[in-house]
Amino acid sequence: MSQQPLRFLQAGDFHLERPLSGVEEVPDAWRELFLEAPYRAAARVFDAAVMEGVQFVVLTGDLLDPVLTGPRGPVFLTEQFSRLAEREIPVYWSGGTVDPPEAWPVAWPLPGNVHVFSRGRIDEFLYQRDGVPAARLIGTSRHGESPIRPGEFLADGSGLFTIAAAHGSAELSALQARGINFWALGGRHERQTPAAAPAMIHYCGSPQGRHPGETGVHGCTLVEVDEQRQVRTSFIPTDAVRWFDECLAVDKSTTADDLQARLRQRLTALRQAESGVDLLICWTVSGGGPVLGELRRDRLARDVLEQLRSEGGGARPAAWSVALRVRPNAVLPAKWYEEENLRGDFLRILREWxxxxxxxxxxxxxLGPGGPESRDDLPDREQMLCEAAILGVELLGGGVEDYDSE
Ligand SMILES: [Mn+2]
Incomplete structure (x- = not known):
């Protein structure tokens, strides 16, 4: 059976209900962007659908929690769906954790081009072109936190190209075994393609990074299928603001002036490389030496951060330095663990962990709103325990200059 070429867009995890978060101080000039970025990024997804002339759009859940967004969320999405309706572009929507089909306000009917997959069963829609079926879309909306059940997704007997839409995860081998051509999956905010063949399994990620843990460019995916059923995905950036986690290493020879100069250079380079989008940057200085001690104890960190913030304003793209963290690579002296004092007691207890x-x-x-959302967003255990050891030692009277940091 010959395949008609297909061209569609996959997007999801808009989370219109969640403004940007995880920042202690938001300057006045950035407040609006923190609130608006999820909407701007989502609007760019629909812009892309129109500009790329796609045949249909597959939405993979967590678009909005309509209670938390208030009326604005459903009004916004309905307007965007209507833009696609005017161009006869159908939308296939698989609900996620925050947007089960029942959550949509009954008083606000969805445009006729929007097809929502039910919860608790697999629905099937046929995409037709010039009256001829060109693709089959099967999918479901997520039931709470439950994983995807691949066994319920059936391949098409007639060999029509089949796209499965769902939110969540499942064993890759179980997904591959279903004879489905393309799995459009949601629920991961970072873009991923865990498998490319025989079925392509693709998470398009969120169109907008939401907190310091969601670094780098975010967007949606254009999917093209040719006559040989070869699938090609291309990334379309949509984010209104972009998070970065920048690390610099210092050592015994680094001075405060060196550090400031290197940070400034890095900031300039980032703004040049990421032109057109505003930047939110978390800096981490790691290593050892006197400058690290000054950063931890004295005003230096505050001064450096203020300097970076003043450099980041003005010309677009603007860059706000969110925080400056200090991460010593310290090996505490073994004898401290043996001492009969509070520091020794503290270190021995910590060592248990x-x-x-x-x-x-x-x-x-x-965990929760305003901070890390899930365990995956926390720094790794070893790093946290190392920082806890250093903080404890400092509070109990030992200084960073007392130990050898490499
Ligand atoms: Mn999500």
Whole structure:
């Protein structure tokens, strides 16, 4: 059976209900962008659908929580869907965790070009071109936190190109075994293609990074299928603002002036490389030496950050330096662990967690809006325990100059 070429857009995880977060101070000039970025990025997804002349759009869930957005969310999406309706572009929407089909306000009917996959069963839609079926779309909306059940997705007997849409994850081998050509998946905010053949399995990511853990460019995916059923994906950036996590290493020979000069250079280079989009940058200075001690104890970190912030304004793209973290690569002297004093007691207790990776840290109660959203967003355990050791040692009277940092 010959394949009609296909051209469609995959997008998801708009999270219109979530402004940007994870920043202690938001300057006045950036407030509007923090609130508006999710909407601007989502609008660019629909711009891309129109500009690329796609045949249809597949949405893979977590577009909005209509209670949290208030009326603005459904009004915005309906306007965007209507833009596609005017161009006869159908939309196939698989709901995720925050947007099950029942959450959509009944008083606000969806335009007729929007096809929503039900919850708890697999729905099937045929995309027809000039009256001829060109693709088959099967999908479901997510049931709570449950994983995808690949066994319920069936390949097409007649061999029509089949796209499955769902939100969540499943064993790759189980997805591959279904005889489906393309899995359009949502629920991961970073773009990923866990498998390319025989079926392509693709997470398009979120159109907008939401917090310091979601670094780099975000967008949506243009999918093209040729007559030989070869699938090609291309990335379309849509983010209104972009997060960066920049690390610099210092050592015994680094002076405060060297550090400032290097940070300035890095900032200039980033603004040149990422032209056209505003930047939010978290800086990490790692290593050892006197400058690291000054950053931790004295005003230096504050001064450096203020300097970076004043450099980042003015010309577009603007760059706001969110924070400056200091991460010593310190090896504490072994004898400190043996001492009969508070520092020794503290380090011995902490070591229990360091040598027993199964001992829980119990950080779950600190997760949530405004900070890390999930365990995956936390720094790794070893790093956190290392920082806890250094902080404890400093508070208990030892200084960074006392130990050898490499
Ligand atoms: Mn999500």
């Amino acid at each position: 360091q040598v027993n990776p199964e001992m829980p840290l119990g950080l779950e109660t600190y």
